[in-house]
Amino acid sequence: MPSFDVDDKAAGRDPTETSSPQSQSSVVHQFDESIQTSSSPSTERGFDLDRFEFPDDDELAELETSTSTERPRTRAAATPVAIAAPLPISSPSNGFDANDMPVFYQRLMPFKEIFNWLNHFPSPTPSFTNREIAFTLQNDAYLRYQAFPTYDAFKKEVVRLLPSRFEIGPVYSANPRDRKILRKAAFRPLEKELVFDIDMTDYDEIRTCCQGTKICSKCWTFITVAIKVMDVTLREDFGYEHILWVYSGRRGAHAWVCDKRARVLDDSKRRAIASYFEVLKGGALSSKKVNLRRPLHPFIARSLNILRDSFKQAILIDQDPWRSQKGAEKLLALLPDRELNDELRKKWEMYPEEPSLQKWADIDTLAEQGVSSTLDTKLLMEAKQDIILEYLYPRLDAEVSKHLNHLLKSPFCVHPGTGRVCVPINGVRPETFDPLDVPTVGQLSAEINEWDSIHKASETPDKEKLADFEKTSLKPYVEYFHRFVSNLTKEEMRQKRQRGVEAGESLDF
Amino acid sequence: MFRTQKKRALERTTFGQEVEREQAYPDRLNMYLTPPLSEITIDQFEEWAVDRLRVLGEIESCMFRNRNIRQVEQSVRPLLEKYLPLSPNSTNSRGNKDNQLEEERKKDHYSHFILRLAFCRSEELRHRFVKAESLLFRLRYTAADAAEQQTLLSKHDFGWTPVSEDEKQTLFDKFSFATETLTAPTDKMIAAENYFKVPFERVTELIESRRVYLSKGVAYVPSSLQLSLVLTEFSDKLERMLEITARALPRLDEDDRLVPILNHLSKGFVASEYNPDINSGVLGGGVTAAQVDSLVEHMPLCMRTMHQALRRDHHLRYHGRQQYGLFLKGIGLSVEEALIFWRNSFSNMVEDKFQKEYRYNIRHNYGLEGSRKNYKPLGCQQILSDAAPGPIDHHGCPYRYFSEDNLVASLEGMGVRDASTLRSVKEDVRTKQYHVACTRVFEITHKSLHGVKSLIGTGVGMESITHPNLYFDRSIQMAKEAQKIEQASDDNSVTAAAAVA
Known part of the structure; x- marks a missing residue:
């Protein structure tokens, strides 16, 4: 102390x-x-x-x-x-x-x-x-x-x-x-x-x-x-x-x-508002953090529209999270169809270091080519929406909002x-x-x-004084x-x- | 309000002189807004209260067991019929005893208000009382027929504005969305549904789970979700009134007949949550920091996960430290040992930082700092409902938060490889029966202890896991049993060998 x-x-x-x-x-x-965090250098999470x-x-x-x-x-x-x-x-x-x-x-x-x-x-x-x-x-x-x-x-x-x-x-x-x-x-x-x-x-x-x-x-x-x-x-x-x-x-x-x-x-109402905003859930070991049922709540639908505008530039181009092989696996883990994933993996192994923007486009290209017999296009679309949310939806420190004091x-x-x-x-x-x-x-x-x-020199006494x-x-x-x-x-x-x-x-x- | 009524009831010593007009009970459902005014005997006072307590006690114990509403209904119904029956109005016309309806409702009404007196005195008691009473109200509300529900709604002004047909048309597409528990209503359902406008502050439960459309601070609640509205109203009002009662209560102290009964009653409402023996733990002599690693095999998955994360990262974030730290307290780790344990676990941390930033928290958990509250290990209920783990956290219930693949991998790490068990566990998780999943895992991992009957299981009448410390304690108990049997059989074989010789 x-x-x-x-x-x-x-x-x-x-x-x-x-x-x-x-x-x-x-x-x-x-x-x-x-x-x-400042006290735990070099943990496994890098x-x-x-x-x-x-x-x-x-x-x-x-x-x-x-x-x-x-x-x-x-x-x-x-x-x-x-x-x-x-x-x-x-x-x-x-x-x-x-x-x-x-x-x-x-x-x-x-x-x-x-x-x-x-x-x-x-x-x-x-x-x-x-x-x-x-x-x-x-x-x-x-x-x-x-x-x-x-x-x-x-x-x-x-x-x-x-x-x-x-x-x-x-x-x-x-x-x-x-x-x-x-x-x-x-x-x-x-x-x-x-x-x-x-x-x-x-x-x-x-x-x-x-x-x-x-x-x-x-x-x-x-x-x-x-x-x-x-x-x-x-x-x-x-x-x-x-x-x-x-x-x-x-x-x-x-x-x-x-x-x-x-x-x-009061606290319980603050808590309710905080959870209204909470879309990303789950800890380090839950692979998918967005689990929403369709049709989306009007609030999520509107948020998704806002996020979609920034997704290409902010995530696909600026962050480029799936360029590496490891990054690409992260993307695949969020996609629903195994056959499509296999095809995507094959393609990306041929062209390693393909940027995220291209990989994101590949998903639709391959899906349209019909490489998967089991593909459910609706599920795929929803998974893509979930990915946008997972990468851009606000991550709040909810505890701060929950308490009046x-x-x-x-x-x-x-x-x-x-x-x-x-x-x-x-x-x-x-x-x-x-x-x-x-x-x-x-x-x-x-x-x-x-x-x-x-x-100092030029200031005249009658001149209106400026606030600092x-x-x-x-x-x-x-x-x-x-x-x-x-x-x-x-x-x-x-x-x-x-x-x-x-x-x-x-x-x- | 309450005080004057009580005073009148208490000060009068002669009965029957100016008997209050009997309150009529035209309805079965009671929001308990007006306190009872007429005389009852001391015996009735106690008996009615005890009867209601039995029902509430059962409700609470169901809640601790994570039962769903249907299961609660099943186990509470027999008690309700026995101790607190409430017959519908139709019973009367069939020529029952005239007074039966009136008597049942009177008992219900009075017992509720008596228990308010008993349970208003501490925040914890108030909270539990409100929870149990609200659930009881919910059971009764859902059991009532539509006409009775309608009567209740029309009698109390809940401040709901109906949504006009025109407005509904313009908002039509906003009403079609799915929630975590419900699929989206079809157009046909929306067309047939009545919607109400309510300030969102009054339906926090629906806001929390995004179950209603919200615009400019107004929630649009379909009548199918009215139950939630009524319940919030019920528990909010009850909570407020309990606080008022609590403030008035000290002025009742002059009465020496009621206070002992009330004291006794509030003690009777014992939490049925598992309460580990903190002082020595199940192992008897307490646990040392060095022993913790060897005890991991007796821990449930949530605690193992955190222990492994702690060993791997040499750190654990706040909620993890709370959940795991209090669990360790529950198995008998003293505060001195806890300080050693955490100090050694955070091996990458400089001493000064640990002393400054972590020591306080550990001591706080043992009631040695701050408000000096002696914190109890968290039960499953609390772990499931408290702060959800963030992206880099390890606390919470793994059955709830792990992805299926990670869960299976973790379970295999615990030695659960049997495909049918894994399938059942996954099914439990899908139906959100996390405690059943955990119980199942206990059962299968403790099967190999031959000769010892499992104390925990999914079978009828067996105990299920409601608390991580219950898991641990039972596991240790079984291991001790097994050891005893082994020793006994060793002894036997020794004697047998001696006999042969």
């Missing part, structure tokens, strides 16, 4: 703290998932040493250590991300310059917007004041159950502590800081945004372009496609409107569904490994987002200095977030007014 220099960390073990054993375990599970070195540690909670220490080796094995934006490294234990963080928190982090986003009202309401915020400090201490009366107090504390990141939890029935003096029943989580987590780790099994913590535009397509499918479904099927997509800082994305109706869902990293935090800011992604046009374009905290602090040094973020490449992201929040607040006020009218009360806070 690391030193308990922060008392709350020890308090985090108190029985009254753990909201439920179930949630605790799942939460710890999140953490473990991210670290276990993990190499650099693989998974950096957990995409977005959703860890309730634990005493963060994962950013104890892997100096990984820093040497620089990822393309790190190369693209070399970070000034002040200490080997964290990946960002200690001087950049104060500037970032002081001048760039949009605290006011984050407050508005969580609060849904101009003046502080319990939606913010009873909201749990958890800090991960730079010494890896984990500080849970923080809550703040105003955004100012929130900002002040962040600037004082300079956490490497902070997470957002549920709104409780009372102030989380008072939890120890409350009866157990009086302190329970009431609401939180419905959240989803898509992480590249889950795609490693089918990803061929990069390994481990690396990403490129080819594999980012997995995330882009996932966002498309999820966003449409959340809107069309569930009727949600306020969906915020956020880059996780390395190689994943989070969704925050902020509609009132989503925030009040699961904490998730706040938007606009800095990823401790990459230094990149967790900026919003436009969920309607995710293809316009490039993770390699996202500014790093080092870059931002350089930009702000540059702007200041240019404008407007001097940097963070600007479009903050503006997007601002628009999102103001739409949400407007909707929220409208609903409140309506409820007030219905209840015959005036609105006063």
Whole structure:
């Protein structure tokens, strides 16, 4: 155990703290998932040493250590991300310059917007004041159950502590800081945004372009496609409107569904929604992970149509997973007809290293030539649909979505490994987002200095002063977030007014 | 609501002075929305509750055995007839005793509310009670005739909006899809079906399994799936009311007649799930880390799979560690030994990392950290319903998640080569009877222990596998038996040899 220099960390073990054993375990599970892989080099599944070195540690909670220490080796094995934006490294234990963080928190982090986003009202309401915020400090201490009366107090504390990141939890029935003096029943989580987590780790099994913590535009397509499918479904099927997509800082994305109706869902309803989305099932030893009956549910049919558009480029050309003999066997294992498979195998043995695009086409060509007497064309078509789903359908970390009291990293935090800011992604046009374009905290602090040094002399006192973020490449992201929040607040006020009218009360806070 | 009613019932000491008007029970199906108001005797109070408990107990034990609904119905029906009969309205007209219907329904009504008092006190009890009561309600609802079902539906406002014929026409093609359990309805069936619009939050069960069409937050539920709607409504309401009762309960404490009965009742509802002896395990003296490898042959397939994965990868992911770790706890691995076991198993890991990131979790499972809950080994039911394994996981039930080829290969690895057994196992898997498959595998792999009668089997009246630790414990017990017999026969032959000499 690391030193308990922060008392709350020890308090985090108190029985009254753990909201439920179930949630605790799942939460710890999140953490473990991210670290276990980094600890198991060269397993039979072919993990190499650099693989998974950096957990995409977005959703860890309730634990005493963060994962950013104890892997100096990984820093040497620089990822393309790190190369693209070399970070000034002040200490080997964290990946960002200690001087950049104060500037970032002081001048760039949009605290006011984050407050508005969580609060849904101009003046502080319990939606913010009873909201749990958890800090991960730079010494890896984990500080849970923080809550703040105003955004100012929130900002002040962040600037004082300079956490490497902070997470957002549920709104409780009372102030989380008072939890120890409350009866157990009086302190329970009431609401939180419905959240989803898509992480590249889950795609490693089918990803061929990069390994481990690396990403490129080819594999980012997995995330882009996932966002498309999820966003449409959340809107069309569930009727949600306020969906915020956020880059996780390395190689994943989070969704925050902020509609009132989503925030009040209890665990069992969250679980139901998570399983609605679950199409890929089965563990390492189940050969076929998509098992759907026909005709398809309208939601799957629509998702399949979206995926089909990207399949050729993203999988057949970019990933090219079946080029090798071993890869080809993987494809054959997913096809239903033995005679056809034999013919395909013969053909591919003659032309080894034939690209996946050709192999995919071969299936239909040979099928049409009638090489198999047992072929059921309908089954074959369905198998091909299943393959598209298996390779492109969103792979969600469902546990994150299932619990009301699961904490998730706040938007606009800095990823401790990459230094990149967790900026919003436009969920309607995710293809316009490039993770390699996202500014790093080092870059931002350089930009702000540059702007200041240019404008110092020429600045006139009567000229309208720019907000600091407007001097940097963070600007479009903050503006997007601002628009999102103001739409949400407007909707929220409208609903409140309506409820007030219905209840015959005036609105006063 | 509940409190005032109880208070009135409790404070009154003289009977019959201002007898509440008897509640009439025009219907057989009861959603138990209004508490009973009239007097009953203490004896009735206890007797009725115990009778209902017998029924619920049987239901729960069926659930632990992974019985399907028809099997549950078969084993519960005799108990229901004996302890908690509910006759249809038609019985009355045939000239039965006037009061019989009224009495049966009264008993049903009262016993339900008495048990609410007994089972509202902890989250676990509430959860089990809701589960068992909901299943009982389901049995009764399905057994009722259409008219009775209709009466129930019309009496309670479930907030369903019927889908108009026009809207149905425009959505026609959206209704034709298959689900995991049902084939797609034909056009003819859709045309004949009535659909209802419901906010999706109220039919989570149908959303979870994608059994209904969903648009803009509204679920389109065919009347054939109404049962699920009614059941959700039933269990949701019951759950809420139990919580209210739980909060009101402390104020009942002044009564010294009811509380002991209630305490006694809640103890009577013992979980019939297999409960291994954690302290010493079936082996008596506990198990050491070094012994685990030699015990693998007694483990069910799920645990073997994880053990092999652990030995191969020198790691096991979170859910695997939970499932396997708690199983090992169940066979008698102490926390000290567990720490040694996992430390040695993760041979590629640096000490510091293990201490920091894994030690806590292991100790947590033994109730030494955090909420200090002493976790029990997971049963089959839980393993089947908990987190499904992801693409690189090894936990879960192999009968459910392995592809057929991999399953057969694994079973052959356990020494199951007999073609007819493999065929039966595959058939069990196809019909989702995973515990039967596992039981069958136990039976065949323990056949060779000549002279020892198998404790587990698929035959009538034999115990079936409902818990991985049950598999292990029985396997060990049989091995001990066999050893004894062998020794005895050795002794015999020695004496025989001596006699010859």
